[in-house]
Amino acid sequence: xxxIPDLVGRRTVILHRPDENTQRLVRQLGxxxxxxxxxxxxxxxxxxxxxxxLVDADQGWSGLLPWSGEPAPVPLVAxxxxxxxxxxxxxxxxxxxxxxxxxxxxxxxxxxxxxxxxAHTRATExxxxxxxxxxxxxxxxxxxxxxxxxxxAVRCDEEAAYAVLxxxxxxxxxxxxxxxxxxxxxxxxxxxAG
Amino acid sequence: MVDTVKVGILFxxxxxxxxxxxxxxxxxxxxxxxxxxxxxxxxxxxxxxxDPEGEPRAYLEQARAMLRDAxxxxxxxxxxxLARKEVIPLIEKHDGLLWYICPYEGFEANENVxxxxxxxxxxxxxxxxxxxxxxxxxxxxxxxxxxxxxxxNRIARDLLRDAGGEVVGERYLPxxxxxxxxxxxxIQSRRPDFILNNLIGPSSHAFLRAYxxxxxxxxxxxxxxxxxxxxxxxxxxxxxxxxxLSTGHLSVASYFGTLATPENERFxxxxxxxxxxxxxxxxxxxGAYVAVHMLMDAVRSAGSDEPAAVRSAIHASLFETPHGPxxxxxxxxxxxxxxxxxxxxxxxxFDIIASRPAIAADPYMTASRDGGxxxxxxxx
Numbered sequence: 001x002x003x004i005p006d007l008v009g010r011r012t013v014i015l016h017r018p019d020e021n022t023q024r025l026v027r028q029l030g031x032x033x034x035x036x037x038x039x040x041x042x043x044x045x046x047x048x049x050x051x052x053x054l055v056d057a058d059q060g061w062s063g064l065l066p067w068s069g070e071p072a073p074v075p076l077v078a079x080x081x082x083x084x085x086x087x088x089x090x091x092x093x094x095x096x097x098x099x100x101x102x103x104x105x106x107x108x109x110x111x112x113x114x115x116x117x118x119a120h121t122r123a124t125e126x127x128x129x130x131x132x133x134x135x136x137x138x139x140x141x142x143x144x145x146x147x148x149x150x151x152x153a154v155r156c157d158e159e160a161a162y163a164v165l166x167x168x169x170x171x172x173x174x175x176x177x178x179x180x181x182x183x184x185x186x187x188x189x190x191x192x193a194g
Numbered sequence: 195m196v197d198t199v200k201v202g203i204l205f206x207x208x209x210x211x212x213x214x215x216x217x218x219x220x221x222x223x224x225x226x227x228x229x230x231x232x233x234x235x236x237x238x239x240x241x242x243x244x245d246p247e248g249e250p251r252a253y254l255e256q257a258r259a260m261l262r263d264a265x266x267x268x269x270x271x272x273x274x275x276l277a278r279k280e281v282i283p284l285i286e287k288h289d290g291l292l293w294y295i296c297p298y299e300g301f302e303a304n305e306n307v308x309x310x311x312x313x314x315x316x317x318x319x320x321x322x323x324x325x326x327x328x329x330x331x332x333x334x335x336x337x338x339x340x341x342x343x344x345x346x347n348r349i350a351r352d353l354l355r356d357a358g359g360e361v362v363g364e365r366y367l368p369x370x371x372x373x374x375x376x377x378x379x380x381i382q383s384r385r386p387d388f389i390l391n392n393l394i395g396p397s398s399h400a401f402l403r404a405y406x407x408x409x410x411x412x413x414x415x416x417x418x419x420x421x422x423x424x425x426x427x428x429x430x431x432x433x434x435x436x437x438x439l440s441t442g443h444l445s446v447a448s449y450f451g452t453l454a455t456p457e458n459e460r461f462x463x464x465x466x467x468x469x470x471x472x473x474x475x476x477x478x479x480x481g482a483y484v485a486v487h488m489l490m491d492a493v494r495s496a497g498s499d500e501p502a503a504v505r506s507a508i509h510a511s512l513f514e515t516p517h518g519p520x521x522x523x524x525x526x527x528x529x530x531x532x533x534x535x536x537x538x539x540x541x542x543x544f545d546i547i548a549s550r551p552a553i554a555a556d557p558y559m560t561a562s563r564d565g566g567x568x569x570x571x572x573x574x
Binding site: 008105106 | 282305
């Protein structure tokens with residue numbers, strides 16, 4: 001079963017004109033053990049650190065959130081009353097991972113936060129994994145070159161050469177791509193049999 | 195001229211959990227009778243009783259009729275979380291107030307609901323704090339296949355993980371399922387230190403009867419060795435199980451009929467006069483009785499049944515109840531409630547074996563999760 005993230009102590013910033021919705025929201029966030037700060041001005045994460053941001057997607061403009069165009073560094077929840085496709089699209093483009101409908105119903109706050117936090121954690125993990133895979137893909141030609149170099153140096157077939165490379169990588173606890181690069185650079189001797 | 199305030203009393207007195215509903219309705223009726231006997235005062239109260247018979251749709255229809263047609267602004271009632279969640283949107287729409295008196299699984303704090311039943315930091319957490327060091331940490335989790343069972347067992351898993359305990363088995367049954375043979379066999383083979391019973395209604399009763407038979411056949415499953423522990427089993431249901439069949443097992447409540455305090459002596463005397471001397475008093479009788487008196491006091495002091503005014507009056511008051519003085523937290527609308535652990539007796543009442551004074555409700559369990567492992571301190 002999915003682990004429920006612990007929300008207690010997280011700092012939230014609500015980008016919304018103070019009104020009944022924000023009052024209800026601040027009360028409910030307090031019950032959930034979160035600090036809440038309400039402002040209706042562009043967010044500066046250095047001046048106002050936040051672990052979760054809730055933004056008024058009905059009135060929000062680009063530039064309200066400091067990461068416009070980039071992936072959101074923190075979970076973002078859209079506060080939304082409008083059904084206008086443009087507003088939903090704005091929320092998505094800013095990186096919203098959950099929608100909290102207005103008028104705010106207290107019972108909807110906790111599920112929306114959990115969803116946004118969980119989705120953000122997953123998205124971050126996927127991004128890291130993808131970066132790693134892309135890196136390995138970029139280094140693939142080095143692996144081929146290293147295997148060929150080992151074949152020539154120790155006079156073996158391709159399969160045996162690859163095994164040599166793999167053993168060397170495991171011994172050093174680094175990736176095969178990194179090992180290949182180091183072998184080609186002469187840091188690790190080609191003849192090393194593991 | 196006397197203003198009459200109508201109060202909806204919405205409990206299922208027929209259906210799978212009828213015994214609980216009857217206790218709730220009787221407790222409410224006792225309080226209304228007491229108020230009617232005291233003449234004078236500018237406001238009189240008139241209960242509007244209905245019986246949804248355990249049907250979610252009937253809860254909705256009857257609550258709507260109370261709010262829209264009968265002129266009620268307050269409803270005392272619902273037992274299951276399913277029914278409560280069903281009724282809340284209507285209460286919000288009509289800006290009424292729901293008075294919920296039953297133990298539940300927490301994770302709710304609605305502005306239009308006054309919660310006078312316990313939530314997990316008032317039942318399950320102190321139960322584990324008391325029981326794990328004494329009874330052991332290998333626990334079998336049983337639950338109704340419904341939000342009460344699921345959430346209670348989820349919290350139990352978390353608490354056991356933090357306390358270095360072990361879930362040795364986990365099983366779910368529909369409320370009306372009474373075929374418990376496989377479950378009993380499972381418990382027999384896994385031999386837990388105790389069983390946390392979050393079954394409700396007929397399946398819970400069937401399980402306790404079958405477990406009695408197991409204990410009779412094999413002394414390793416007698417209640418003094420491997421007890422069944424519940425957070426919602428009260429005097430209301432011991433007769434349904436069969437007197438003597440659940441003796442020795444444990445349950446948590448904010449009130450037991452045997453509570454030895456002067457306040458409870460007075461309550462017992464009044465209840466005996468109304469229901470006859472043989473009636474066992476549960477936290478449901480007492481809870482409904484307290485809720486009705488609290489509502490009447492608050493309406494009188496606010497001078498109106500307008501929910502916002504009544505809510506403010508409630509938040510500002512300390513109520514005398516048979517379980518002791520009670521306060522409602524303005525942040526959560528939940529009552530601070532004492533913890534009592536009771537052991538079932540042959541006569542269907544409980545011996546209180548451990549108690550803690552009133553604990554403030556923390557419906558979202560923020561304090562416990564904030565403190566992490568330190569939350570499960572052993573208190574003796």
